[in-house]
Amino acid sequence: xxxxxxxxxxxxxxxxxxxxxxxxxxxxxxxxxxxxxxxxxxxxxxxxxxxxxxxxxxxxxxxxxxxxxxxxxxxxxxxxxxxxxxxxxxxxxxxxxxxxxxxxxxxxxxxxxxxxxxxxxxxxxxxxxxxxxxxxxxxxxxxxxxxxxxxxxxxxxxxxxxxxxxxxxxxxxxxxxxxxxxxxxxxxxxxxxxxxxxxxxxxxxxxxxxxxxxxxxxxxxxxxxxxxxxxxxxxxxxxxxxxxxxxxxxxxxxxxxxxxxxxxxxxxxxxxxxxxxxxxxxxxxxxxxxxxxxxxxxxxxxxxxxxxxxxxxxxxxxxxxx
Amino acid sequence: xxxxxxxxxxxxxxxxxxxxxxxxxxxxxxxxxxxxxxxxxxxxxxxxxxxxxxxxxxxxxxxxxxxxxxxxxxxxxxxxxxxxxxxxxxxxxxxxxxxxxxxxxxxxxxxxxxxxxxxxxxxxxxxxxxxxxxxxxxxxxxxxxxxxxxxxxxxxxxxxxx
Numbered sequence: 017x018x019x020x021x022x023x024x025x026x027x028x029x030x031x032x033x034x035x036x037x038x039x040x041x042x043x044x045x046x047x048x049x050x051x052x053x054x055x056x057x058x059x060x061x062x063x064x065x066x067x068x069x070x071x072x073x074x075x076x077x078x079x080x081x082x083x084x085x086x087x088x089x090x091x092x093x094x095x096x097x098x099x100x101x102x103x104x105x106x107x108x109x110x111x112x113x114x115x116x117x118x119x120x121x122x123x124x125x126x127x128x129x130x131x132x133x134x135x136x137x138x139x140x141x142x143x144x145x146x147x148x149x150x151x152x153x154x155x156x157x158x159x160x161x162x163x164x165x166x167x168x169x170x171x172x173x174x175x176x177x178x179x180x181x182x183x184x185x186x187x188x189x190x191x192x193x194x195x196x197x198x199x200x201x202x203x204x205x206x207x208x209x210x211x212x213x214x215x216x217x218x219x220x221x222x223x224x225x226x227x228x229x230x231x232x233x234x235x236x237x238x239x240x241x242x243x244x245x246x247x248x249x250x251x252x253x254x255x256x257x258x259x260x261x262x263x264x265x266x267x268x269x270x271x272x273x274x275x276x277x278x279x280x281x282x283x284x285x286x287x288x289x290x291x292x293x294x295x296x297x298x299x300x301x302x303x304x305x306x307x308x309x310x311x312x313x314x315x316x317x318x319x320x321x322x323x324x325x326x327x328x329x330x331x332x333x334x335x336x337x338x
Numbered sequence: 339x340x341x342x343x344x345x346x347x348x349x350x351x352x353x354x355x356x357x358x359x360x361x362x363x364x365x366x367x368x369x370x371x372x373x374x375x376x377x378x379x380x381x382x383x384x385x386x387x388x389x390x391x392x393x394x395x396x397x398x399x400x401x402x403x404x405x406x407x408x409x410x411x412x413x414x415x416x417x418x419x420x421x422x423x424x425x426x427x428x429x430x431x432x433x434x435x436x437x438x439x440x441x442x443x444x445x446x447x448x449x450x451x452x453x454x455x456x457x458x459x460x461x462x463x464x465x466x467x468x469x470x471x472x473x474x475x476x477x478x479x480x481x482x483x484x485x486x487x488x489x490x491x492x493x494x495x496x497x498x499x500x
Binding site: 047048049050058060061062064067070071074077078081082084085088090092099100103104120123124125127128131132184187188189190192193194196197 | 358359360362366368370
């Protein structure tokens, strides 16, 4: 078993090195937005390579899940075991963070995000994927001049390649959707758990300020100094609440750009490294990106669970936790 | 926004895609796995409970068996003691009987010996007397009449008896 594994690894390495030496891939234009695929559209909407990859990833996930779970065994083995391992681990994390009656309600979105982001990230790392695509006239002349080297085999002189696949995680539209869905769900959970008043009370805190004009705990009227102190504390509390409210919106932006930045940077690094240095130097960074892909999927998963848990926590309990 | 590639149509497309994925994974992954985990959990719990039940039953059975064993052991001990007592009594009886019989035999034998001894003594005395009379007659040379003879024998015997 071990010998076979080593043999396969050696063969793959030889193939990889040879292909990198003799097959020349085109360095694609590095573009922040996903590239539109030529001559492809759906209901007037241009299809980008990231959207196409998202569909492929979705199909892989659905078909994979169907194949694995259509005949589940009491004693798991093979892929069922792997899937159950992931699921149990992630569910354990949710149960560890959220109150038990909410854990099952939280499963759907974070878990889907995890599997979707994980497969998306890894799909973008498949070696050689960047070399498959359409040859096109470069959009800008100066880009074409820059792209004239290295020597191009796949495309005609002066043309650049538009990759057919690109990880959905490196498309801002996709990460924005994930961020919005997570954030909207967090608001829904918040209203569900605390009611309208309770949830809004987390952000609009006026108790502190109003308290300044009321008698203290002993029923005595506050003097000027005590009233000022209470007023200051109340104002701070109110501002913190408003900041929290604002952060509910900024979270979406942070969430969107975090995943995009990580995955996009990783892919660009690998593409650039592959063209700049010998393959074996680029290999460790590929390994690193596999790891980053997993970590980012997990980070997104855990962030969404954390947002949900925070959303269902009442204001006073939150204070107690600090 | 356009420079970053934001496009409302794409956003809608991704949203639809993600929702489809969510629904499908819920149906094909989370629900069956959750059910399987629950099932396995209850199965294991049942198995453990059943094992515990069996263990308890075995323990009970063992205690019962132990008790029965103890009872049997006690019964057999009692039986053995009874038998030992009975045999001891019987042995004593037999010995006593044997002793008595031996005593009787001894007494009988002694009586017989005594009788025989007395008979022998009487015989010896009679023969001695007759012998004496005979001897005397021969020495005296006269015939002692019958009456005198008897008288002499009686006298001799009485002297002998003294």
